[in-house]
Amino acid sequence: MFLLVLGVLLWILPHFYVRFVRRSRPEPSGPAKGLIAAGIVAGIVLMVIGYQRAAFTPVYAPLPGMGHLNNLLMLVAIFLLGAGHMKGRVAHYMRHPMLTAVILWSVAHLLVNGDAASLVLFGGIGLWAVAEIVALNASGPWARPPKGPVRRDLMNVAGTVVLYALIAAIHVWLGHNPFLGTYG
Numbered sequence: 347m348f349l350l351v352l353g354v355l356l357w358i359l360p361h362f363y364v365r366f367v368r369r370s371r372p373e374p375s376g377p378a379k380g381l382i383a384a385g386i387v388a389g390i391v392l393m394v395i396g397y398q399r400a401a402f403t404p405v406y407a408p409l410p411g412m413g414h415l416n417n418l419l420m421l422v423a424i425f426l427l428g429a430g431h432m433k434g435r436v437a438h439y440m441r442h443p444m445l446t447a448v449i450l451w452s453v454a455h456l457l458v459n460g461d462a463a464s465l466v467l468f469g470g471i472g473l474w475a476v477a478e479i480v481a482l483n484a485s486g487p488w489a490r491p492p493k494g495p496v497r498r499d500l501m502n503v504a505g506t507v508v509l510y511a512l513i514a515a516i517h518v519w520l521g522h523n524p525f526l527g528t529y530g
Contacts, residue, residue, distance in 0.1 A: 349395055350466055352396070356385050360383075396463075408459065415454070425447075425506040433491060435494060438490060442482065
């Protein structure tokens with residue numbers, strides 16, 4: 347569990363550094379930017395290794411069939427993650443599509459995984475995304491981007507379907523079939 351907690355911290359701390367420390371200083375560049383990126387990548391690696399190695403300690407029992415709600419939330423989360431990059435119509439109407447996607451990802455996985463490691467991983471990253479949204483909203487008014495073309499949102503839908511299928515295939519390959527209902 348130590349590696350998992352360390353991984354979550356290595357994800358959160360560099361992001362918070364960029365969010366809070368950067369306000370009073372110029373944006374990091376060169377070695378500082380590389381160090382921040384290395385910390386985030388190391389965090390991801392440690393989260394994966396730590397989650398795989400963590401002992402299964404049940405905290406709550408997921409409700410039957412929650413895997414289906416998980417699948418729906420994940421489809422929406424993947425679409426919102428792409429909406430942040432595609433700059434279509436959705437990005438014009440929604441202030442934090444990528445962070446909202448992370449929150450949906452977190453909630454979706456907590457619906458089907460009731461163990462301590464899942465609470466640390468999905469709960470920790472979900473709480474980070476909520477804190478990021480609060481910090482961004484407190485930093486000033488939103489400069490709404492212009493409406494992008496609808497074709498970008500349609501491209502995002504196509505990309506969402508492809509990425510969703512890939513993620514589902516990886517989960518099946520790892521032994522966690524997301525189409526069986528509850529796989530916690």
